[in-house]
Amino acid sequence: MDLRAMARTGRLEGRRAARGSVTRGAARAGLSARGVIYLLIGVLALRIGFGDGGHQADRQGALAEISREPFGSVLLWALGIGLVGMAVWRLSEAAFGSVGPDGRKATKRLTALARCVFYAFVAASVMSFAAGSGDGGGSSDEQSRDVTARVLGMPAGQWIVGVAAAGIVVAGVWIGVRAVRRDYHDHLRLGAMSPKVRRLVDVTGVGGGAARGVVFAAAGAFALRAAVEYRPDRAKGLDDTLRWFAGTPFGPWLLVLVAGGVVLFGLFSFALARWRRV
Template sequence: MTAGTTAERVSNSDGFKGLAKLGFAARGTIYLLLGFFAVMLVLGKRTPEADQRGAMQEVARHTGGFLLLWLIAIGFVGYALWRYSEAAFGVTGKSKDDKLPRLKSLARGVIYTGLAVSAFTILATARSKSQANQQQQWTSKVMEYPLGRWVIGIIGAVIIGIGLGLMFQGIMRKFKKHFAMEDMPTRSRRIVWFLGTFGITARGVVFGLVGFFLIRAAWEYDPSKARGLDGALRSTVADSDTGRLLIAVCAVGLIAFGLYAYAEAAWRRT
């Protein structure tokens, strides 16, 4: 038996799939917190930083939080490994020769590897730099180079493209194909389809806001205008009553996406 065959068998094992499901649950927990932070932001309450790192830091501050954060960190590792296995051996329901889904899985694996590293860093140090400040520092550094503004602008455009893609997936309910329909009660399906439609679409809008602020920073040659998730939410809320309403809808949508992620943990094909 070759090493590649062994690795593929491991990636298809029940234990490995269990790690992937733990990853979906971890993602759901983080998005529930993000949605809650966004609701508090709209209400004018003082909140932790409304991004993934801020959510994990808030978890670590509470009694029993370190245990929960350990589970989240392990879940992110499991999710990342599952995505890497898709990149290596093919995505369920897709041809192994179809490269685009495998590249998407690779990108998602890298993103969740970063989130896992952040979680373990918080566990090790009980503190972490602000994600918003890190993004502004990174943007400022990139802009020092001759083509830096173009790079930031292109990254912003790509993020907007991802956001539009998520909105399309949510509105058209493309996510339904990932679920094991035979295992889902009919009533549960209706609830999950609603949560997925609303949650994924709202997540796409938030991605679009982040991309918009990156393009704005590049256009105005002002790194302070670059915004991560936290900055995009705060800036949009401060912009107008319309912005406040938009973020209120997105906040509820992020909570819906968090609940949808729990449904993925229960019924998604892995």
């Protein structure tokens, strides 16, 4: 190999290393930011379950809680920047593929692109809230009803909402099943954990993932009902979905159980930020 080829190879390896370092940093920041949001939503839901119903257990409620803390504005900006990191990480996966043998598949890349768009929207809403020019994306309940009403008003809107809702239900079930099967092990650097830490991560991964799946499936079921009955007011966002658990025959304790799982998922996100392979 001549000197010119060696120099070119060195530059390429340097770019890959730099890109890998940036991607790892963006992923860790994004997963940490997601953990903060889920942790706060879970805590707010726990407070509702224990009788303090004057809180909104969704992203807007979490942002409002942060804003009331000392240096709340700084914390909100840090959260928004972290979510930008999540979007950058997912964009990198869409462009270059993710880790794993099937990381370059088209389906994986399209999923990563969809996640990139979602987290870019969430980051923008958080930063808008931090700047005082937005409401954090608005109440999840209002958003769900508004979007459902607009889509139902479109040609074949009932079918569109129904198919999308069924997809959310299936996604929720799949999230829960994958968590119980501990499929997340495929993405973790298990060798870097002690046995005790691995057990703790499994508690958060299984419990948190199962609770997240249950909430997704329940929200999808409400959207499906809204489509079948052609009533957008039947759709529920995260806050109303969580409150619904308290109205079941199991009472507030079911909400407390699910909310505890949401807290666990927030903690699991922190574990992913530390040990996930990127």
